[in-house]
């Protein structure tokens with residue numbers, strides 16, 4: 001501002017003499033210069049010197065007025081559009097979200113989870129977790145395709161895959177969060193939704209790294225990358241092995257079925273796995289091992305029900321976890337030890353949620369979000 005006004009006064013000083021003697025002063029002190037009035041009066045009363053000044057040098061007046069106009073325009077530009085003068089024209093530094101910003105997103109999701117407690121068994125948590133898992137579980141370690149980078153389930157080919165039926169509920173749930181925090185990518189948001197879901201349903205902390213970018217429809221993965229619940233252990237190993245998981249991690253991840261339920265209008269299967277489908281515990285393993293399971297007699301796909309209450313269910317793939325010796329070993333460990341389950345589950349979920357993402361932040365810079373009840 002100081003340099004702009006200096007330039008302006010310098011311009012005025014070099015203007016025509018007549019202009020200097022009048023306007024500079026009035027511009028400076030905001031009162032009309034006495035000389036000017038005297039001269040005018042002098043001219044009216046026949047003062048020849050003054051008459052010469054105005055009659056003899058009209059160009060000076062025009063130049064002066066022009067400079068005044070340019071000066072005014074310059075001042076206006078300085079005030080309202082500084083970039084036109086090249087003063088503040090440099091673009092502002094881009095907003096780089098930090099941990100606090102992501103914690104705000106987490107808090108927003110947690111608040112919405114609490115507010116919308118009229119969905120299913122009282123929470124969107126399970127379906128949010130399923131969205132994050134299905135976004136990540138398409139990863140193929142050989143080709144490096146799929147995974148949580150991209151959020152390609154937004155597009156019809158992938159969104160319409162049979163395995164993703166019903167996940168629109170989770171994507172729609174997160175839309176207001178995206179609107180409130182437009183800087184977050186969908187792919188980071190969906191995974192943060194999964195993290196918040198687990199923690200808010202009293203599961204373990206899930207350390208998080210941001211850095212996923214959204215990709216276009218060309219990056220949709222082919223159908224068939226997610227597990228088919230009617231299949232056996234070799235299918236489970238093939239699917240999770242393709243992502244890079246071993247038996248222990250596969251069993252730990254399956255413990256997510258303590259949460260939520262099957263819906264006949266989505267997968268064709270029906271019912272919850274546990275009595276507390278909105279709280280993460282090792283109950284899935286306890287029930288698998290301790291209860292008696294039999295085929296459900298119904299007009300739907302082959303599934304199991306607990307003999308005692310007939311109110312719980314297991315998928316054919318869930319039953320493989322107690323039938324296969326290697327899988328069962330871990331199921332027994334987790335049934336006895338909730339801490340061991342939480343520890344392995346957290347580690348496996350962190351890996352799952354990061355599949356296929358070229359992160360800038362190293363692994364030791366993951367963030368741990370505060371839960372709403374911390």
Ligand code: HEM
Pocket residue numbers: 126127129130133166227228229230236253254256257259260261262263264266267268269315317
């Ligand atoms: C062999 C592996 C798996 C199979 C075959 C499988 C299959 C299924 C099926 C058929 C449903 C019911 C969907 C519906 O009708 O709404 C379901 C729900 C669910 N799955 Fe899995 N799943 C597997 C692994 C996982 C993993 C690894 C996770 C997470 C880490 C997970 C989390 C969930 C959750 C939270 C639900 C409940 C969704 C809701 O309540 O809407 N599943 N799964």
